[in-house]
Amino acid sequence: MTETGSPDSLTVEVGAHGELVVTGDIDIAGGPILDSAITDREEHGPVVIDVAAVSFIDSSGLRSLLGAARRARGRDEVVALRNVGAEVARLLEITGTTEQFEISAASDPSPAGSGESADSDGAGE
Amino acid sequence: MTETGSPDSLTVEVGAHGELVVTGDIDIAGGPILDSAITDREEHGPVVIDVAAVSFIDSSGLRSLLGAARRARGRDEVVALRNVGAEVARLLEITGTTEQFEISAASDPSPAGSGESADSDGAGE
Amino acid sequence: MARVNERGMIGPVEIRVPPDPSLSKVLRLAASGVASLAGYTVDEIDDIKIAVSEVLIALIEHGRGESIDVQFVVDSHTFTVRGRTPMEGFDVNDPDLQLCRTVLEGVCADHGIDQVDSNAQIWATVEHLSI
Amino acid sequence: MARVNERGMIGPVEIRVPPDPSLSKVLRLAASGVASLAGYTVDEIDDIKIAVSEVLIALIEHGRGESIDVQFVVDSHTFTVRGRTPMEGFDVNDPDLQLCRTVLEGVCADHGIDQVDSNAQIWATVEHLSI
Ligand SMILES: Nc1ncnc2c1ncn2[C@@H]1O[C@H](COP(=O)(O)OP(=O)(O)O)[C@@H](O)[C@H]1O
Numbered sequence: 001m002t003e004t005g006s007p008d009s010l011t012v013e014v015g016a017h018g019e020l021v022v023t024g025d026i027d028i029a030g031g032p033i034l035d036s037a038i039t040d041r042e043e044h045g046p047v048v049i050d051v052a053a054v055s056f057i058d059s060s061g062l063r064s065l066l067g068a069a070r071r072a073r074g075r076d077e078v079v080a081l082r083n084v085g086a087e088v089a090r091l092l093e094i095t096g097t098t099e100q101f102e103i104s105a106a107s108d109p110s111p112a113g114s115g116e117s118a119d120s121d122g123a124g125e
Numbered sequence: 126m127t128e129t130g131s132p133d134s135l136t137v138e139v140g141a142h143g144e145l146v147v148t149g150d151i152d153i154a155g156g157p158i159l160d161s162a163i164t165d166r167e168e169h170g171p172v173v174i175d176v177a178a179v180s181f182i183d184s185s186g187l188r189s190l191l192g193a194a195r196r197a198r199g200r201d202e203v204v205a206l207r208n209v210g211a212e213v214a215r216l217l218e219i220t221g222t223t224e225q226f227e228i229s230a231a232s233d234p235s236p237a238g239s240g241e242s243a244d245s246d247g248a249g250e
Numbered sequence: 251m252a253r254v255n256e257r258g259m260i261g262p263v264e265i266r267v268p269p270d271p272s273l274s275k276v277l278r279l280a281a282s283g284v285a286s287l288a289g290y291t292v293d294e295i296d297d298i299k300i301a302v303s304e305v306l307i308a309l310i311e312h313g314r315g316e317s318i319d320v321q322f323v324v325d326s327h328t329f330t331v332r333g334r335t336p337m338e339g340f341d342v343n344d345p346d347l348q349l350c351r352t353v354l355e356g357v358c359a360d361h362g363i364d365q366v367d368s369n370a371q372i373w374a375t376v377e378h379l380s381i
Numbered sequence: 382m383a384r385v386n387e388r389g390m391i392g393p394v395e396i397r398v399p400p401d402p403s404l405s406k407v408l409r410l411a412a413s414g415v416a417s418l419a420g421y422t423v424d425e426i427d428d429i430k431i432a433v434s435e436v437l438i439a440l441i442e443h444g445r446g447e448s449i450d451v452q453f454v455v456d457s458h459t460f461t462v463r464g465r466t467p468m469e470g471f472d473v474n475d476p477d478l479q480l481c482r483t484v485l486e487g488v489c490a491d492h493g494i495d496q497v498d499s500n501a502q503i504w505a506t507v508e509h510l511s512i
């Protein structure tokens with residue numbers, strides 16, 4: 001086996017419908033990666049973020065999402081979070097910020113992502 | 126969800142054919158658990174150890190296996206290791222101790238275990 | 251196995267790291283491992299991971315860029331993460347800390363953010379509900 | 382992201398633990414996390430986990446029962462784990478250490494077992510083959 005480890009704990013790709021597909025941990029290291037992916041995307045219309053494969057989020061990750069939501073309101077838009085799993089839902093709830101987004105849960109019949117939160121550890125243990 | 130974490134990094138169960146089924150890490154914490162399971166088993170005839178679900182082994186784990194092999198030779202027996210995966214094979218090879226056991230690899234057509242090395246981390250990340 | 255000592259404790263595990271954001275994940279991994287050994291549930295471990303992350307955020311964003319000390323003190327009832335980094339005049343009322351504080355309130359039984367001597371210090375305790 | 386500093390390094394990550402066998406897994410987890418961040422391959426990470434474990438075995442079995450210091454120093458070419466624990470008269474030729482040594486020879490590019498001042502010290506280096 002010669003697969004490499006995953007040096008980035010967060011990756012963001014643009015999906016088939018222009019949505020940002022986020023994989024990994026949105027933490028103090030991943031937040032800035034997500035930030036710049038979101039600002040790049042904002043020029044192209046309302047931001048949709050698929051968080052099915054987000055395995056962890058903390059307040060620095062949430063700040064990236066809240067910043068996007070604030071900027072979207074300035075444009076009379078709203079940020080959509082797709083396939084929201086337990087981790088993301090919990091943090092939104094704790095901080096009372098759920099209403100700042102258009103949310104669809106992982107189980108909703110909506111544009112399907114992988115549908116499951118990936119274990120993106122990559123740490124081999 | 127209310128599953129508990131797995132406080133023991135190693136568990137040993139007795140399988141349907143009297144073989145010891147080892148799951149987890151055979152390290153300086155797990156070695157003694159394996160030791161006592163093996164000595165309990167020795168009274169009942171030749172020791173067979175299924176290591177399909179062993180995800181890690183180091184020299185302290187190997188010492189448990191080598192001790193069992195030595196005691197078995199004293200009884201004109203041999204310790205059988207079943208479903209030997211890459212981790213165990215590598216350590217036996219490095220230390221030149223492969224010949225002290227009767228080995229069947231994970232791919233051999235033999236009493237099937239789970240056939241795959243479990244990620245027994247249990248650490249939730 | 252003498253995994254848990256006479257007082258039902260694991261550790262303490264003390265970790266010193268540079269204030270590198272990418273090490274947040276390493277500290278979560280280490281904390282998860284310790285909590286798992288101590289028999290914490292998956293949900294409790296999720297809370298512990300968030301608590302560890304919030305401690306790191308506060309210290310990395312507000313510290314002076316020197317090393318950060320993190321300590322895990324664990325027994326069968328509580329998992330406490332304590333963190334500190336050298337810094338003078340830590341403004342514990344800084345609005346930037348408010349979101350950290352809200353999150354810690356949500357996932358922890360108790361927490362604190364203080365200036366102690368010439369260190370910024372943060373601690374958070376997650377409880378283990380024995381069944 | 383300033384994950385790897387100017388000299389291509391992560392860390393150092395310094396961890397102090399009591400000589401508790403069950404913490405070996407926690408140290409492997411932390412080492413795996415650091416090596417994964419640094420882009421090491423799965424096979425290299427397997428070797429690093431073994432190296433970390435061997436360092437712990439030697440220090441837990443031969444030390445005086447006080448704390449053990451472990452340090453990970455990582456750059457894009459090498460992952461070095463260093464461990465030490467207070468102890469006088471560490472017999473580096475103890476036959477019990479022979480199996481550790483054989484394993485370290487198998488998985489590491491280089492290693493050493495020494496008495497330095499009043500500490501037993503062990504280090505091991507695993508190489509990262511950039512592709
Ligand atoms: N608030 C804290 N945050 C992180 N680590 C701590 C903290 N307090 C103590 N430590 C760790 O405990 C060790 C002992 O520190 P010391 O100041 O002597 O003890 P204490 O502060 O517990 O009285 C230090 O090496 C440090 O790593």
Ligand SMILES: Nc1ncnc2c1ncn2[C@@H]1O[C@H](COP(=O)(O)OP(=O)(O)O)[C@@H](O)[C@H]1O
Binds near residue numbers: 450503
């Ligand atoms: N051989 C070693 N094994 C484990 N940790 C070490 C080792 N050497 C140094 N450290 C760690 O590095 C820190 C600095 O130790 P110090 O003795 O001042 O440096 P050094 O030995 O690198 O010159 C210590 O807190 C210790 O945790």
